[in-house]
Amino acid sequence: MRSLGNIIQLGIKELRSLWRDPALVLLIIYAFSANIYSSAMAIPESPHRASIAVVDEDRSQLSGRLLDAFQLPYFVPPVRIDQAAMDAGMDSGKYTFTLDIPPNFQRDVLGGKQPTIQLNVDATQISQAFSGAGYIQQIIQDETTTFVSRYRTDTVLPVDAVVRMAFNPNLERSWFGSLTAVIDQITMLSIILTGAALIREREHGTIEHLLVMPVTPLEIMLAKVWSMGLVVLVASALALRFVVEGLLAVPVQGSIALFLLGAALHLFATTSIGIFFGTVARSMPQLGLLIILALIPLQILSGEVTPRESMPMLIQVIMLAAPTTHFVELAQSILLRGANLAIVWPQLLGLLAIGSVFFLSALARLRQSLQ
The missing domain is CATH 3.40.1710.10 (abc type-2 transporter like domain)
Incomplete structure (x- = not known):
C-alpha cells in the first residue's frame, strides 16, 4: 500500500509539473485539435470548389x-x-x-x-x-x-465490373487523415511527455530529491507512465469525440472503449520508450533529436502511410517488434472497419508483450542512470 501511495503521489506531482509548463500544455492542445484538423483537410485528394x-x-x-x-x-x-x-x-x-x-x-x-x-x-x-x-x-x-452513344451502337463489354467501396463509400480523405493524425499524436506526445518529465527533473535538480526519498526506480517510472499516459489517453478521447466525430463529421465504426484499451497498451510501450530516451539524453534538444530519429521509421514503416504488404519482407519482420505496427492495425480495424475484440485480440497481446519488453529495458536503464 505504501508503494501504491508513492506511485499515486509521484504521478500527481508529474501532472502538476506538466500543468506549470505552458509550452507542453499548448503542444498537447494543438496536437489534438488544430493539427488533426489540418492533417485531415490540408491537401484534399479531390478538387473542392475549384474555379x-x-x-x-x-x-x-x-x-x-x-x-x-x-x-x-x-x-x-x-x-x-x-x-x-x-x-x-x-x-x-x-x-x-x-x-x-x-x-x-x-x-x-x-x-x-x-x-x-x-x-x-x-x-x-x-x-x-x-x-x-x-x-x-x-x-x-x-x-x-x-x-x-446516342448516335452510335453501344459496345457491349463481355464483363461488367461492379465496384463497391467498403468502409469509406465516398473515398473521403478526411476519414483516413484524421484518424491517422490521432494515432500519430498518441505516439509522439507520449514519448515527448515522459522523456521531457525526466529531463525536466534533471535540469531542475529534483531528481536528487527523489534519490534521498524512500522511493524506488520502479515507483518513479510507474508514476511517470500512468500520469503522462493518462494525459494522452484523455486528450485522444476528447479529440475523437469533438474533433474527429464532431468537427470533421467522421463516423467512428467501432467501439471507442476498445480503441482506448488498445491505446492504453500502446502508451505502456511508448511512455517506456520516452523514459529510455530521457535517460540517454542530457538536454531537451538531444531528446528532440532522438525522438525524431525514432518517430520517422515508427510512422512510415508501421503501415500507417503505406501498406506493410508493399514493403520488403525483411522490413515487415523487423517492424513486428515496433508497437506502432500493432497499434495502427488495431486502430484502423476498430475505428474504420468496426472490428471487435474477437478480431483485434492478437494486436492487444502484441502490444502487451512489446510494452513489457520496453518497460523492463527502460527500468534497467533508469536504475543504472540513478546510481
Whole structure:
C-alpha cells in the first residue's frame, strides 16, 4: 500500500509539473485539435470548389453538356469568357482552370474525328491543380462518350465490373487523415511527455530529491507512465469525440472503449520508450533529436502511410517488434472497419508483450542512470 501511495503521489506531482509548463500544455492542445484538423483537410485528394472558366467557341449541345457537368462541391459553376480574358484571368489567379472548346467540336466528334480541347492549369494552386486536371479529363471523356452513344451502337463489354467501396463509400480523405493524425499524436506526445518529465527533473535538480526519498526506480517510472499516459489517453478521447466525430463529421465504426484499451497498451510501450530516451539524453534538444530519429521509421514503416504488404519482407519482420505496427492495425480495424475484440485480440497481446519488453529495458536503464 505504501508503494501504491508513492506511485499515486509521484504521478500527481508529474501532472502538476506538466500543468506549470505552458509550452507542453499548448503542444498537447494543438496536437489534438488544430493539427488533426489540418492533417485531415490540408491537401484534399479531390478538387473542392475549384474555379474554372470556359471559352466555348462551339456553342453546341455537347459543349453545353460539358459546362453543365462541372458541379459543386468539386467545381464552382464555370464562367463563360472569351479568349482575350483567358490569359488575363490565369495571370491574375482568378481561375485555376480554363477550358477552350474549339469551333465545330460537336460536328467533329460525331464525324469520328478526334478534336482537341485545350485545358490550362494554374499549377501554383498545387493542392487542386493535379487532381483537378484529372477530374476534368474524366468529365470530358464521360460526357462525350455518353453523348456519342446516342448516335452510335453501344459496345457491349463481355464483363461488367461492379465496384463497391467498403468502409469509406465516398473515398473521403478526411476519414483516413484524421484518424491517422490521432494515432500519430498518441505516439509522439507520449514519448515527448515522459522523456521531457525526466529531463525536466534533471535540469531542475529534483531528481536528487527523489534519490534521498524512500522511493524506488520502479515507483518513479510507474508514476511517470500512468500520469503522462493518462494525459494522452484523455486528450485522444476528447479529440475523437469533438474533433474527429464532431468537427470533421467522421463516423467512428467501432467501439471507442476498445480503441482506448488498445491505446492504453500502446502508451505502456511508448511512455517506456520516452523514459529510455530521457535517460540517454542530457538536454531537451538531444531528446528532440532522438525522438525524431525514432518517430520517422515508427510512422512510415508501421503501415500507417503505406501498406506493410508493399514493403520488403525483411522490413515487415523487423517492424513486428515496433508497437506502432500493432497499434495502427488495431486502430484502423476498430475505428474504420468496426472490428471487435474477437478480431483485434492478437494486436492487444502484441502490444502487451512489446510494452513489457520496453518497460523492463527502460527500468534497467533508469536504475543504472540513478546510481
